[in-house]
Amino acid sequence: MKNTILLSALMLTASVMAFSQDNKSIRQQQENLNMRVNSYTVKIDSIISSEKKKMNGELDIIDKDFKEGKISVEEKKSHSNEIALKYEAIINEKVDAEKESFEEITRERVRKSVLGKSADEKKSEMKNLLNSMDVVVSGGYLNLAEKSKPFDFFNKPEEIRSASSLSYQLRFQMQVGAYTSPVFLNFGLGVRTDMYSAKKSTVFAQGNEKLFITGFTPKKLKYTQLKAEYLEIPLEMQFVLNPKYVEYDGEKFLDDSKRQWRIGAGIYGGVKIGSRIKYKYENEESGKNVFRQRVENGMNPFLFGAKLSIGYGGISLYVKKDLTPIFNDDALMNNKNGLQIGLEVFNLTF
Numbered sequence: 001m002k003n004t005i006l007l008s009a010l011m012l013t014a015s016v017m018a019f020s021q022d023n024k025s026i027r028q029q030q031e032n033l034n035m036r037v038n039s040y041t042v043k044i045d046s047i048i049s050s051e052k053k054k055m056n057g058e059l060d061i062i063d064k065d066f067k068e069g070k071i072s073v074e075e076k077k078s079h080s081n082e083i084a085l086k087y088e089a090i091i092n093e094k095v096d097a098e099k100e101s102f103e104e105i106t107r108e109r110v111r112k113s114v115l116g117k118s119a120d121e122k123k124s125e126m127k128n129l130l131n132s133m134d135v136v137v138s139g140g141y142l143n144l145a146e147k148s149k150p151f152d153f154f155n156k157p158e159e160i161r162s163a164s165s166l167s168y169q170l171r172f173q174m175q176v177g178a179y180t181s182p183v184f185l186n187f188g189l190g191v192r193t194d195m196y197s198a199k200k201s202t203v204f205a206q207g208n209e210k211l212f213i214t215g216f217t218p219k220k221l222k223y224t225q226l227k228a229e230y231l232e233i234p235l236e237m238q239f240v241l242n243p244k245y246v247e248y249d250g251e252k253f254l255d256d257s258k259r260q261w262r263i264g265a266g267i268y269g270g271v272k273i274g275s276r277i278k279y280k281y282e283n284e285e286s287g288k289n290v291f292r293q294r295v296e297n298g299m300n301p302f303l304f305g306a307k308l309s310i311g312y313g314g315i316s317l318y319v320k321k322d323l324t325p326i327f328n329d330d331a332l333m334n335n336k337n338g339l340q341i342g343l344e345v346f347n348l349t350f
Contacts, residue, residue: 047094055087126246126253130179136169138318140342142194144335150321151339159213159333161199165320165340167192169234179253182240184262192230192270192303194326194338197223203291204277211298212332216281224279226295228326230303231273236266238309259313268320270303298331300324309344316344 059080066076142163145152169190176183198204203216203224216224241261243254275295283289302324309318322338 044095048091051087051091051094055083058083122248123251123253126248126255127179129256130173130175130254132173132256134171134173134346136171136188136190136344136346137167138169138342138344139164139166140318140320140340142196142338142340144326144333145337145339146335147325147337150337159199159202160335161197163194163196165192165194165338165342167232169232171234175254176237179251180243180245182243182254184238184240186234186236186238186264186266188234190232190234192232194228194230196226196228198226203279204295206277206293206296206298209297210330210332211295211327216279220282222280222282224277226275226277228275228295228299229273230270232268232270232303234266234268234307236264236307236309238262238264262309262311262316264307264309264311264316264318266307266309268303268305268307272299272301272303275299298327300326300328305338311344314346318342318344 062071062076062079062083065071066073071079142165144160144163167190169188171186171188171190174185174187175181176185196204198213201216201221202213203221204226205212205214239262240254241263244258244260246253246255277293277295278291280288280290303322303326304324305320305322307318307320309316311317318341320338320340320342325336326338327333327336
């Protein structure tokens, strides 16, 4: 359980960081524009402040000469007007030199307000969408099949009442070929959890280095479960069946923002990071007895399988077949090979 929580937390952290990074580029554009406006304002204030300081210095000299009787009132007034006009001209000249920068900022703000994003910005967004990162959540019905009948999905194993599989993946999507290509390569890292429930009044147990299912004798068995957790690496090729395109400034892109049909085929591998037996029961002493035990034998440490999928928009229907048996020879069970069907949801795209 601790391993699952840790890995899930790491995936969530990576997702948040990626999401923050994606939003950062959008905020950066606005911040750059604001910085340019602020820079222009600071520069104009600096010009005025600097020239005004020089002007005041010259006015102080005129005022000193007047107090010492070196110039008359009329001369003081005349010299002061000349100095004021001189620095007004200097300030206007320097401000005019910065006017082009201000006009460029103004034009950019008007364009963004009226016309929206530029073609280059739209191209960049489309490229990022075609080569993106998703958080994928999937869940399915899991069944165990015999080695001689690996695709007998609707069989009813004697030992297992029901089973399910849930996984969380941080998946990277990469377009193969040009920006109009309908082919994508998906790969990533995920955590998969398989849960098995034994038949009524039976529990999973271990003894003599074997894993098996046996009858339960105490008064009342509330539930019984075997849970296995895997660190999973998926690899899948997907093909867009009805590609839709968009064009910006003469360059054509597959529009991955539109809902489109996809089919996929891939493989996956995994390593078991935890497995345990748990059941809850009642007896004369207590109604909340819980038994927990780590699975030591009977399960293979590695997992390898194949996957087929078909999807529309952000939802896919998939079939997964574990090509390696989940349970090994130390498990006293007839059906050991996993086969599942389920739904996959892309709940967040970066």
